[in-house]
Amino acid sequence: MSCCGTNPGYQELDEVSRLVSSRLAAFLKTLRDSGFAVGLAEGQDAAELMTASYAAKPGLLRSAFKHLFSARKSDWEKFDGIFDAFWLGKRVRSRSMTMGASKAANNPSLKTLADGQRSSGETAMDQVSSTDDVGADRTGEGRMEGASRADNLAEVDFRKLADPAQIEQAHEAAARLARAMRTRLTRRDLARRRGYRLDLRRTIHGNISHGGVPIDLVRRRRKTKPLRLVMLLDASGSMSMYTGIFLRFIHGVLDQFREAEAFLFHTRLAHVSDAMKEKDAARALDRLSILAQGAGGGTRIGESLQTFNRWHASRVIHSRTVVMIVSDGYETGDAALLGREMAALGRRCRRIVWLNPMMAWEGYAPEAAGIKAALRHVDLYAPANTLNSLTALEPYLAKL
Amino acid sequence: MKNREEIAQALAASGYIADGELATAISLMQLLRRPLLLEGEAGVGKTEVAKALASVHATELIRLQCYEGLDQSAALYEWNYQRQLLSIQAHRGDNPDDVEHQIFSEKYLLERPLLAAIRRDKPPVLLIDEIDRADDEFEAFLLELLSDFQVSIPELGTITATTIPHVVLTSNGTRELSDALRRRCLYHYVDYPDADREARIIMARIDGASASLSLQIARMVEGVRKEELRKVPGVAETLDWAAALVGLDVRDLHDAPETVHETLMCLLKTHEDKSRVTREVSERLLGKVA
Numbered sequence: 001m002s003c004c005g006t007n008p009g010y011q012e013l014d015e016v017s018r019l020v021s022s023r024l025a026a027f028l029k030t031l032r033d034s035g036f037a038v039g040l041a042e043g044q045d046a047a048e049l050m051t052a053s054y055a056a057k058p059g060l061l062r063s064a065f066k067h068l069f070s071a072r073k074s075d076w077e078k079f080d081g082i083f084d085a086f087w088l089g090k091r092v093r094s095r096s097m098t099m100g101a102s103k104a105a106n107n108p109s110l111k112t113l114a115d116g117q118r119s120s121g122e123t124a125m126d127q128v129s130s131t132d133d134v135g136a137d138r139t140g141e142g143r144m145e146g147a148s149r150a151d152n153l154a155e156v157d158f159r160k161l162a163d164p165a166q167i168e169q170a171h172e173a174a175a176r177l178a179r180a181m182r183t184r185l186t187r188r189d190l191a192r193r194r195g196y197r198l199d200l201r202r203t204i205h206g207n208i209s210h211g212g213v214p215i216d217l218v219r220r221r222r223k224t225k226p227l228r229l230v231m232l233l234d235a236s237g238s239m240s241m242y243t244g245i246f247l248r249f250i251h252g253v254l255d256q257f258r259e260a261e262a263f264l265f266h267t268r269l270a271h272v273s274d275a276m277k278e279k280d281a282a283r284a285l286d287r288l289s290i291l292a293q294g295a296g297g298g299t300r301i302g303e304s305l306q307t308f309n310r311w312h313a314s315r316v317i318h319s320r321t322v323v324m325i326v327s328d329g330y331e332t333g334d335a336a337l338l339g340r341e342m343a344a345l346g347r348r349c350r351r352i353v354w355l356n357p358m359m360a361w362e363g364y365a366p367e368a369a370g371i372k373a374a375l376r377h378v379d380l381y382a383p384a385n386t387l388n389s390l391t392a393l394e395p396y397l398a399k400l
Numbered sequence: 401m402k403n404r405e406e407i408a409q410a411l412a413a414s415g416y417i418a419d420g421e422l423a424t425a426i427s428l429m430q431l432l433r434r435p436l437l438l439e440g441e442a443g444v445g446k447t448e449v450a451k452a453l454a455s456v457h458a459t460e461l462i463r464l465q466c467y468e469g470l471d472q473s474a475a476l477y478e479w480n481y482q483r484q485l486l487s488i489q490a491h492r493g494d495n496p497d498d499v500e501h502q503i504f505s506e507k508y509l510l511e512r513p514l515l516a517a518i519r520r521d522k523p524p525v526l527l528i529d530e531i532d533r534a535d536d537e538f539e540a541f542l543l544e545l546l547s548d549f550q551v552s553i554p555e556l557g558t559i560t561a562t563t564i565p566h567v568v569l570t571s572n573g574t575r576e577l578s579d580a581l582r583r584r585c586l587y588h589y590v591d592y593p594d595a596d597r598e599a600r601i602i603m604a605r606i607d608g609a610s611a612s613l614s615l616q617i618a619r620m621v622e623g624v625r626k627e628e629l630r631k632v633p634g635v636a637e638t639l640d641w642a643a644a645l646v647g648l649d650v651r652d653l654h655d656a657p658e659t660v661h662e663t664l665m666c667l668l669k670t671h672e673d674k675s676r677v678t679r680e681v682s683e684r685l686l687g688k689v690a
Contacts, residue, residue: 063421070587
């Protein structure tokens with residue numbers, strides 16, 4: 001900056017900054033470890049701020065650094081704690097390890113499933129590598145949303161996540177991924193680089209009054225219906241390890257304006273779009289747990305689909321609708337009914353996507369009578385047990 | 401260039417009651433020449449920040465409202481086709497090269513906000529509102545413009561910025577912004593003001609609102625925000641409500657619980673919210689207001 005070059009005390013300041021620069025570098029590392037996307041340019045700017053008058057008061061420097069290094073609301077909220085811990089030696093309260101484990105054990109509601117709690121009998125033997133290296137290598141990531149922020153999480157099966165902090169990270173990534181997909185998939189109109197094509201006939205006709213000189217141009221318009229997503233999530237006991245993350249995913253897909261609907265089923269079907277449109281994820285899950293009592297029991301997919309076809313389909317399905325069923329296909333009801341209802345659903349909507357988290361398990365084959373009957377009517381049968389497999393869905397959906 | 405204290409004073413003089421950190425953000429914008437990204441719920445006054453900034457720098461505010469499908473011709477520049485056609489008609493028979501040269505000159509160029517912002521004599525404030533509503537592609541284009549501050553128009557050549565505008569971006573979080581854009585910008589999260597600050601905002605904006613009434617209103621609104629509402633009232637709604645109460649000659653909320661309940665419609669904008677805040681709820685909230 002030109003302003004600093006003219007500063008007479010520049011050399012002295014340079015000396016000072018050499019002393020702090022190693023400390024600053026350590027701070028940048030701390031930030032990166034905490035998930036901040038801090039690049040070289042930010043480091044230089046920070047060094048410049050320290051030589052400018054901002055370093056005079058810690059409060060001022062903290063505020064300046066906070067604006068510089070934060071990139072999203074979560075960064076903004078945790079920055080002060082990290083700064084104080086590093087520069088002022090205050091202790092940060094660690095929040096991640098105290099997420100209501102005792103409360104959850106006796107009362108396995110949907111909310112606790114979504115918080116990532118495992119049932120108490122299960123041991124955490126599958127725990128993957130510690131969170132320390134998560135996010136260490138964040139710089140230089142490009143425009144990949146969601147999954148890229150936690151590269152090493154992207155390939156981990158959701159059921160193998162055991163550490164609460166890691167589960168929280170995966171949930172956040174799923175929600176971000178969903179938001180990115182939602183906007184791109186349900187967009188009504190692509191950016192018009194070249195403008196709409198001219199409608200020559202109507203242009204000439206409309207300009208007869210100008211002696212045929214085309215002054216008012218008439219352009220063709222596209223009439224496309226946006227893609228609508230209808231999600232049916234299996235919340236039965238056999239799916240409990242995945243319910244949490246898919247709830248967060250659905251919460252991300254739905255919002256007030258876009259075309260998406262969500263249903264939850266186990267032994268019966270519940271329409272949960274309204275509850276899921278609650279902005280705050282935790283609050284949405286609270287409302288859900290009231291709606292979806294009995295979650296965690298058996299599954300009657302066939303009957304649930306029958307209810308869907310009978311009462312909801314005509315309202316929520318139009319010609320450009322993709323129905324996404326997330327289930328392991330362990331049907332405790334009548335398999336023939338499931339087949340019939342899947343056929344009926346297939347006639348109505350554009351595509352049926354069946355996501356089965358168990359598909360990627362070693363040795364899993366769709367042997368159950370239920371899923372065999374259903375698969376005949378499914379357009380895409382895909383695994384959905386990692387963040388990457390969720391990301392892989394988007395190109396398929398985008399083509400519809 | 402102004403220092404932090406001067407900015408804080410200028411903000412106050414412009415009628416914008418800022419939280420403490422905003423002045424830092426604005427002084428950093430000048431020092432580091434980075435755009436400022438404001439995030440926050442709808443109705444917390446993000447757009448107002450840009451207006452206040454324009455008055456701090458005593459300069460013009462150029463606003464680009466983003467929407468789905470926003471493209472370069474609406475954001476950057478467009479040729480004035482109708483005029484070009486008329487000109488071709490008028491010069492029929494002239495040397496075609498001359499005509500072509502003429503119709504692709506500055507005279508026929510329509511400036512849109514982004515081009516206007518880099519061609520002013522005095523650096524304006526460029527407000528890119530609700531960037532999350534625009535598409536990924538537009539965001540990438542914007543990122544390029546914000547780093548180079550030059551625009552290339554095929555028929556005319558490259559236009560380099562005469563001044564670097566003060567850029568403010570706002571986002572409501574309907575779409576996830578790219579990490580690249582986030583990193584390029586300074587970040588400031590705008591929260592709902594606390595009761596004290598909201599009371600000062602009411603006093604600054606509504607004539608005839610006394611200090612005690614303003615504080616009562618602000619505390620009441622704070623309580624309403626904590627209810628489970630679909631649409632949480634923003635600062636603009638608070639101001640509407642304060643204006644309504646002042647207009648109805650209410651001096652103290654406790655004197656007129658009926659009026660308070662009836663005018664709550666200024667704050668509650670959906671049927672669901674309205675039915676949720678019943679008379680009992682509004683009385684309970686009023687009871688908490690000292």
